[in-house]
Amino acid sequence: xxxxxxxxxxxxxxxxxxxxxxxxxxxxxxxxxxxxxxxxxxxxxxxxxxxxxxxxxxxxxxxxxxxxxxxxxxxxxxxxxxxxxxxxxxxxxxxxxxxxxxxxxxxxxxxxxxxxxxxxxxxxxxxxxxxxxxxxxxxxxxxxxxxxxxxxxxxxxxxxxxx
Numbered sequence: 477x478x479x480x481x482x483x484x485x486x487x488x489x490x491x492x493x494x495x496x497x498x499x500x501x502x503x504x505x506x507x508x509x510x511x512x513x514x515x516x517x518x519x520x521x522x523x524x525x526x527x528x529x530x531x532x533x534x535x536x537x538x539x540x541x542x543x544x545x546x547x548x549x550x551x552x553x554x555x556x557x558x559x560x561x562x563x564x565x566x567x568x569x570x571x572x573x574x575x576x577x578x579x580x581x582x583x584x585x586x587x588x589x590x591x592x593x594x595x596x597x598x599x600x601x602x603x604x605x606x607x608x609x610x611x612x613x614x615x616x617x618x619x620x621x622x623x624x625x626x627x628x629x630x631x632x633x634x635x636x637x638x639x
Contacts, residue, residue: 513554516540520550522567530572535564 516539524535539545551557607615 515553516543517545517550517553517555520545520555522564524567524571526575526578530568530575535567535571 519540521538522535523538524530524533528534537545537547537550539549547557547560550560603615603618
């Protein structure tokens, strides 16, 4: 059996069976067999809720007519158990990596938004007020902190392989 795996599920239309059109999920992927599996079971989709654990969470199978199905029906209709195990394990791994990516992307975007919210003009105005009445090294400490952050960020970005 050969599979077309992890293509977008929503709106996919293939020559055999009916098209999969289940649109409500942010994470649905499908597998399509090139074998002779009858009816709506030649294509299946897997849905996984992001709130669940990739390794221990449950996912749902759908047949080509967008009806929820299960492993027993898939095997009864021509899918081999070992192929379903390979698909589900690959799907779990893909989901795990995708979940890791999303968490990292969320962190980077939040960090960027925090930096964008910094108001340099307001900072300078407040430094002027505090610097005139506070410790003489206050402004130097602020400059050092900002310079250290910039240098650290620039160095680590170069070490990463600035693209």
